[in-house]
Amino acid sequence: MTDTPPPRTWQAIRAEVLARIRHRRWPPGTMIPNEADLALEFGCARATVNRALRDLAESGVLDRRRKAGTRVAEAPVRRAVLSIPLIRDEVAALGQPYGYALLSRALESPPAPVHASLALPPDTDALHIRALHLAGGTPFALEDRWINPAAAPGALEADMTTLSANEWLVRHAPFTEGRLSFSAIAADAATAAQLGCAPGTALFRLDRSTLDGTRPVTVAQISYRPGYRLDMVI
Amino acid sequence: MTDTPPPRTWQAIRAEVLARIRHRRWPPGTMIPNEADLALEFGCARATVNRALRDLAESGVLDRRRKAGTRVAEAPVRRAVLSIPLIRDEVAALGQPYGYALLSRALESPPAPVHASLALPPDTDALHIRALHLAGGTPFALEDRWINPAAAPGALEADMTTLSANEWLVRHAPFTEGRLSFSAIAADAATAAQLGCAPGTALFRLDRSTLDGTRPVTVAQISYRPGYRLDMVI
DNA sequence: GAGTGGTCTAGACCACGGG
DNA sequence: CCGTGGTCTAGACCACTCG
Incomplete structure (x- = not known):
């Protein structure tokens, strides 16, 4: 055998635990040994076991609770991670x-839902x-965005003719929280005209709202060209 | 002042670093001090600083490289986490x-693309x-799934009449890797009939492929009822 | 109450990769 | 080369929560 001796890294321990789960030595629902025992078995420090098990818990494979111990998740809520690139990078x-x-x-009066989403004072614009994002000269995505001027100082003066509002915001009001919502909609006449498709075409839509702490900064609605796909890795 | 003395937990350090970034004391692109210096400043162990900065790097706020040091991300690739529930739980x-x-x-011969996706031997079924998932008696989502029998032993014998294939797989071939893809499609006649909508209606579609290690287990196509939204948190 | 995971420490060695 | 982050250790204390 030419096996290299197993490195006692936390990744190796995670792999070993995952293998035991996959091979059903520890089926869903099983309580697994506590950190101290596993550290003994693997011949490493408890912190190393902790790192491995914490990682598995974060990805939904394990369910950990103080005193109750660690068990293999029954119906794992799988978590997928989506990297959201700038449309520029996507193209x-x-x-x-x-x-x-x-x-x-x-600068204008937003419709009521947008007004509410931005938590604007009454009668505030x-x-x-x-804007239209293009790929190789053809429409890629249509962006319809509202910005709360009070939450994005400088936005009123910014030149948005060459740089997209999203990129401006990323650089000037970075690291905000937010929510995303995906849906499928039928293209209305205006959207269809901009994207160069027939009205009624099924379009992929992204609704995004962004907050700086608790203050709404911007809401955006992005309609992608027909056939657009969004990929994620579990 | 009634400030409680700042706890030197890694979460507190993460919050402090994030605050410095938000307040533009460390604008995008800035190199921040190395772990040892920050540990000195915060009066804690380097491992604690490491934990905080690693967490920020994982969420895309910081960019860390050995020797190069740590800098605030210029155009942060925002990462959103999607929890994928079972449709049962979603309903x-x-x-x-x-x-x-x-x-x-x-058990039948799959179309060529599915055959390829499942990496089946030639002439293998x-x-x-x-299946149809229902919410309150009305159609919620239509599932069209192909399973590689060799990769899911027991699937051929399993009773799928009361338990969805996905739930069966989750319990019997758990903790697999996979890819997800979202898109918007126009309902074809068959799908429209099952979901009770007009043909051509814009539908949200999820394509999912699942692997056990490197072996494809299943590919599934899920078409959701009109108006379905998928929400994520950044 | 007691057992479990969560975290911190002080120190050490290592791997990577920029200069 | 050599500074940086990545990781491991051995020990300790704490917080939570189950029984």
């Missing part, structure tokens, strides 16, 4: 030149931006 | 009773399952 990844066209930019 | 979260109806179940 670049397709090997196509990226283009951006500002369609409109105005918001910055409304509509 | 239950709506406060509606869940129902499941097996439409068809057969696969288990094809079509």
Whole structure:
């Protein structure tokens, strides 16, 4: 045998635990030994076992509770991680030149739902931006965005004609929290015209709201061209 | 001042670092001090700083490289985490009773793309399952799944009439890797009939492929009822 | 109450990769 | 080369929560 002696890294321990689960030595629902015992068995420090088990718990494979111990998850809530690139990078990844066209930019009164989402004071306007993202000269995604001017100082003065609002925000109001929502919608006439498809075409839509702490900064609605796919890895 | 003395937990350190970034004391692109220096400043062990910075790096806020040091990400690739519940739980979260109806179940020759996705030997059949998930008696999602029998022993014998194939797989071939893909499609006639909508309606579709290590186990295509939304938190 | 995971410490060695 | 982050150790104390 030419096996290299197993390194006692936390990754190796995670792999070993995962193998025991996969091979059903520890089926779903099983209580597994506590950290101290596993550390003894693997001949490593408890902290190393902890690192491995914590990682598995974060990915939903294990269920850990103080005093109750660690058990293999029964019906694991699988977690998938989505990396959200800038549309510029998304287009670049397709090997196509990226283009951006500002369609409109105005300080105006938002519709009620947007007004509420941005938590604006009564009778306050918001910055409304509509823009088209292009891939190789053809429409890629239509962006309809409202920005709370009070939460994004400088946005009113910013030149959004060459840089997308999203990229401006990323650089000037970074590291915010937010929610995403995906859905499928039928293209309305205006959207269809911009994306160059027939009205009624099924489009992939992303609704995104962004907060800086608790203060809403922006809400955006992005309609992607027909056929768009969003990929994730579990 | 009634400030409680700042606990030197890794969470507190993470919060402090995040605050410095938010307040632009460390704007995007900045190199921040190395772990040893931060440990000195915060009066804690380097491992504690490491834990905090590693967490921020995992969420895309920091960019860490050996020798190069740690810098605030320029254009942070935001990462969103999606918890993928069983459809049963998804329906239950709506406060509606869940129902499941097996439409068809057969061992048959899959179409070429599925055959390739499952990495089947030539002229090998696969288990094809079509099923409808119901919420409060009305269609919620249509599932079209192919299972590689060699990779899911017992699937051929399993009773899929009351338990969805996905739930069976979760319990009998758990903790696999996989890819997800979301898109918007127009309902074809058959799908529209099952979901009770008009053909051409925009539907949210999830394509999922699952591997056990490197061996494909199953591919599934899930078409959700009109209006379905998928929510994520950044 | 007591057992479990969660965390911190002080120190050490190592792997990577920029200069 | 050599500074940086990545990891391991041995020990300790703490917080939570189950029984």
